[in-house]
Amino acid sequence: MTTTPAAADELLLPVPDEDGAPFWEYAARGELRVQACAACGRLRFPPRPCCPHCRSFDSEWRRMSGRGRIWSYVRPHPPLLPAYAAQAPYNVILVELADAPHIRLAGNLVTSADAPLDSVDPARLRIGARVHVVFTETGGMTVPRWMLEKS
Amino acid sequence: MAATLKDATAIVGIGQTAFAKQLPQSEKELACRAILAALADAGIEPSEVDAFASYTMEETDEVEVAKAIGAGDVTFFSKIGYGGGGSCATVGHLASAVATGQATVGVAWRSRKRGSGPRPWKNTAVQLPTPGQWTRPFGLLRPADEIGMLARRYMHEYGATRDHLFNVAMACRNRANENPAAMMYERPLTREMYMTSRMISDPLCLFDNCLETDGALACVIVSAERARDCRHKPVYVHSVAQGLPSQHHGMVNYWNDDPLSGPAWTAARHLWKQADFGPQDVDVAQIYDAFTPLIPLSLEGYGFCGRGEGAAFTEGGALERGGRLPINTGGGGLSEAYVHGFNLINEGVKQLRGISTAQVPDAATCLVTAGEGVPTSAILLRS
Numbered sequence: 001m002t003t004t005p006a007a008a009d010e011l012l013l014p015v016p017d018e019d020g021a022p023f024w025e026y027a028a029r030g031e032l033r034v035q036a037c038a039a040c041g042r043l044r045f046p047p048r049p050c051c052p053h054c055r056s057f058d059s060e061w062r063r064m065s066g067r068g069r070i071w072s073y074v075r076p077h078p079p080l081l082p083a084y085a086a087q088a089p090y091n092v093i094l095v096e097l098a099d100a101p102h103i104r105l106a107g108n109l110v111t112s113a114d115a116p117l118d119s120v121d122p123a124r125l126r127i128g129a130r131v132h133v134v135f136t137e138t139g140g141m142t143v144p145r146w147m148l149e150k151s
Numbered sequence: 152m153a154a155t156l157k158d159a160t161a162i163v164g165i166g167q168t169a170f171a172k173q174l175p176q177s178e179k180e181l182a183c184r185a186i187l188a189a190l191a192d193a194g195i196e197p198s199e200v201d202a203f204a205s206y207t208m209e210e211t212d213e214v215e216v217a218k219a220i221g222a223g224d225v226t227f228f229s230k231i232g233y234g235g236g237g238s239c240a241t242v243g244h245l246a247s248a249v250a251t252g253q254a255t256v257g258v259a260w261r262s263r264k265r266g267s268g269p270r271p272w273k274n275t276a277v278q279l280p281t282p283g284q285w286t287r288p289f290g291l292l293r294p295a296d297e298i299g300m301l302a303r304r305y306m307h308e309y310g311a312t313r314d315h316l317f318n319v320a321m322a323c324r325n326r327a328n329e330n331p332a333a334m335m336y337e338r339p340l341t342r343e344m345y346m347t348s349r350m351i352s353d354p355l356c357l358f359d360n361c362l363e364t365d366g367a368l369a370c371v372i373v374s375a376e377r378a379r380d381c382r383h384k385p386v387y388v389h390s391v392a393q394g395l396p397s398q399h400h401g402m403v404n405y406w407n408d409d410p411l412s413g414p415a416w417t418a419a420r421h422l423w424k425q426a427d428f429g430p431q432d433v434d435v436a437q438i439y440d441a442f443t444p445l446i447p448l449s450l451e452g453y454g455f456c457g458r459g460e461g462a463a464f465t466e467g468g469a470l471e472r473g474g475r476l477p478i479n480t481g482g483g484g485l486s487e488a489y490v491h492g493f494n495l496i497n498e499g500v501k502q503l504r505g506i507s508t509a510q511v512p513d514a515a516t517c518l519v520t521a522g523e524g525v526p527t528s529a530i531l532l533r534s
């Protein structure tokens with residue numbers, strides 16, 4: 001269990017573990033990458049030390065197109081941590097990646113990379129909607145967020 | 152020769168404290184009170200207890216309990232992980248220990264002060280354990296948010312509606328209204344109350360969530376042979392199973408190929424394989440209900456209906472007393488008490504003893520399940 005100091009008015013920062021650290025390092029460069037097995041090539045998420053298919057410990061990080069679709073979403077209401085309560089009800093979406101639909105990333109749908117978590121009109125939240133990744137920096141960490149594709 | 156647990160052991164004592172939003176006693180004291188009540192119910196001396204099982208989330212260790220109640224030498228102890236997923240496994244582990252001669256009198260318990268205790272999401276300094284880095288920063292903070300995500304997808308795929316979730320909440324509330332020990336005794340629920348209540352994590356509203364409860368429960372397990380000499384009619388542990396599906400990931404099973412078929416499916420396959428009867432022969436079920444959507448998912452997982460049919464199964468009063476499958480006859484986690492599902496075990500015993508406040512006539516078989524969504528467990532009880 002990892003603890004992180006977080007001021008009451010700040011969103012929680014990702015606390016990378018050894019396996020997940022590359023994801024956040026690539027994110028800081030504006031790249032969405034997913035761990036892949038260097039032996040058999042299959043993608044896996046969340047990251048882990050070895051491949052569940054061929055048991056190789058060699059991995060690489062493959063760049064994704066950054067496009068996907070909303071698989072599901074929720075709109076949390078208080079009681080919540082103060083920083084989240086301040087923006088509630090906001091959305092949390094689960095995006096299945098266009099390149100690898102079985103890999104689904106949790107995130108937020110926003111109107112621009114730095115917009116608040118409640119910036120998208122809830123009426124526009126729809127399972128199946130096409131989205132693309134953007135990145136925003138918060139508290140020294142870069143995190144992916146998602147915007148609706150113009151249709 | 153292959154050993155079998157089938158009917159080799161029985162639950163012979165049950166005990167519980169009061170359930171309330173706030174109780175003055177400590178978790179340790181509540182644990183001891185529930186355990187002593189269960190032993191008294193069984194007519195077994197505390198000094199005879201030689202096995203304990205509880206949850207890894209249990210704050211009171213077996214060392215403390217054994218010392219406090221005056222247990223003898225203890226030869227088996229076990230703790231099961233994954234919160235509410237561990238409830239039925241406590242009984243399963245003790246049944247295994249007793250059936251294989253590692254111990255003779257086992258006590259399982261859960262004591263919890265969640266009504267008056269802290270809520271993790273109110274603690275700003277602590278990030279919950281993995282997979283925190285993939286979910287918490289985005290505001291997927293609470294179990295309600297995590298299960299709400301699955302619920303929305305389930306509703307989308309299968310046409311389930313909030314009315315189906317209401318059917319679940321209503322069945323549990325109606326049973327609690329008949330149970331004087333339930334927190335929601337004499338507090339009826341209406342469809343209007345449900346539909347207009349505040350959202351917690353849309354699509355889940357207030358009444359889709361379990362209660363915050365202070366309280367403790369315990370049960371006593373002995374061999375079938377010993378059970379015949381106990382005070383009450385034995386309730387046999389017919390089949391037990393745990394379930395951790397391939398590629399499962401905690402409460403957020405979103406990375407599995409099929410997130411809507413969770414640990415219940417895995418546990419169910421083993422549970423029924425070991426049993427002399429099937430879902431169609433279950434008289435009454437106690438199905439883990441931390442959140443209403445867990446019921447349709449579990450109905451499918453344990454084989455009471457087909458994939459995607461769990462919501463429709465709740466229609467026409469099927470879950471009510473006198474319905475096709477009465478569930479959570481004490482009120483469940485939604486309306487009796489949320490003590491990580493242990494009340495469901497004791498309610499199963501009450502049904503098979505014939506003493507439930509919402510007794511199913513001639514109930515002889517009962518399924519009890521633990522938390523769906525997390526690595527889980529289940530038991531089949533028979534009289």
Ligand SMILES: [Zn+2]
Binds near residue numbers: 042
């Ligand atoms: Zn591989």
